[in-house]
Amino acid sequence: MHEIITWQVGNGTVHAKTLIMTWTVMALLLIFVFLGVRNLTSGKPGKLQNILEWVVDFVRKLVSDNMDYKKGAPLLSYLVTLIMFIFFSNMIGLIPNFVAPLFKHVEAAKLNAILGGATLMSPTADINTTLALATLTIILVIGLGVKHKGAHYFHHFIEPHPVFLPIHLIDILAKPMTLAFRLFGNIYAGEVLIAVILLLPGLAVFGGGIIPMPVWLGFSIFIGAIQSFVFTVLTIAYIAQAVAQDH
Numbered sequence: 084m085h086e087i088i089t090w091q092v093g094n095g096t097v098h099a100k101t102l103i104m105t106w107t108v109m110a111l112l113l114i115f116v117f118l119g120v121r122n123l124t125s126g127k128p129g130k131l132q133n134i135l136e137w138v139v140d141f142v143r144k145l146v147s148d149n150m151d152y153k154k155g156a157p158l159l160s161y162l163v164t165l166i167m168f169i170f171f172s173n174m175i176g177l178i179p180n181f182v183a184p185l186f187k188h189v190e191a192a193k194l195n196a197i198l199g200g201a202t203l204m205s206p207t208a209d210i211n212t213t214l215a216l217a218t219l220t221i222i223l224v225i226g227l228g229v230k231h232k233g234a235h236y237f238h239h240f241i242e243p244h245p246v247f248l249p250i251h252l253i254d255i256l257a258k259p260m261t262l263a264f265r266l267f268g269n270i271y272a273g274e275v276l277i278a279v280i281l282l283l284p285g286l287a288v289f290g291g292g293i294i295p296m297p298v299w300l301g302f303s304i305f306i307g308a309i310q311s312f313v314f315t316v317l318t319i320a321y322i323a324q325a326v327a328q329d330h
Contacts, residue, residue, distance in 0.1 A: 101209040108171045108206055115171075139163055145316055150323035154231065158223070158322065166315040169207060169216070169266070173307030176205030176274050177300055205270050207310075213267040217259035220318045224258070228325035236325070258321055262314060269310050273303040 119131035128136065142162050146155035206212045228236040240251040 098209055098211060100204050101206055101212060104175060104204045105172075105206040105212065107203075108168065108175055111175070112167055112171050138167060142166060142315070145319055149316075149319045150326065154227075154326050155319070155322070158319075161223075162315055162319065165216070165318065166311050169311035169314055170308060172205050172207040172212070173270055173311060174205075174304065175203050176208055176270065177303055177307070178203050205274060205307075207266055208271040208274050210263065210267045213263040214259070216266075216314070217263040220262060220321060221255070221259040223318070224321045224325045225255075227322055231326040262317060266310050266314050269306055273306060 115131070116135065119129075119135040122129060123132060139159070143152075143159060146152055146159060146162065149155075225236075241248050
């Protein structure tokens with residue numbers, strides 16, 4: 084498990100490790116994409132370009148399968164960024180922390196505590212990150228609903244009868260909450276179990292021949308990939324419901 088280290092910024096409080104790991108994920112994602120497109124070609128693409136094209140095609144198919152593609156096409160770049168950011172965020176918490184010794188005695192800005200630990204931290208193991216992503220989703224849902232339907236979008240809150248208004252309000256509030264807590268819960272639980280395995284006596288968990296860590300790491304990679312897919316596909320589904328024409 085990771086200790087919560089905070090920075091005081093004016094009157095606000097920032098979760099330092101979450102912020103640093105979020106910046107790290109963004110940097111890694113930018114480097115990955117840059118390497119994938121630097122030799123962009125329509126001929127024989129490289130491996131990274133193939134991966135990027137597969138991700139774009141995969142997300143494009145998710146959009147076309149769930150909604151009118153003309154309405155969903157403007158969201159493609161955001162959705163591709165979303166699924167890749169969540170996937171990278173989920174994966175980085177599984178990487179051994181090789182930088183910890185470099186900051187062991189660096190007390191400035193609490194870097195020795197922030198960058199300590201046996202593994203790095205997933206930004207998605209912080210509820211603040213997942214709530215922020217879920218909030219973006221619900222803003223998109225309401226914003227696009229109003230864009231495509233105008234004021235009529237809000238009419239569905241009182242259908243089939245005004246007495247259902249509280250239920251619809253609970254539904255619109257529950258969507259981001261379930262998105263956020265599902266992603267946070269799965270990734271945080273995975274990191275907790277990794278920390279527990281690392282504390283088991285007598286296990287050189289990063290050496291060869293040890294069963295618990297490799298098995299759990301493989302399962303965590305699977306869960307991390309599934310959760311990035313689930314978050315993205317539910318975002319698409321919620322937007323599809325908001326922009327669909329009523330019949």
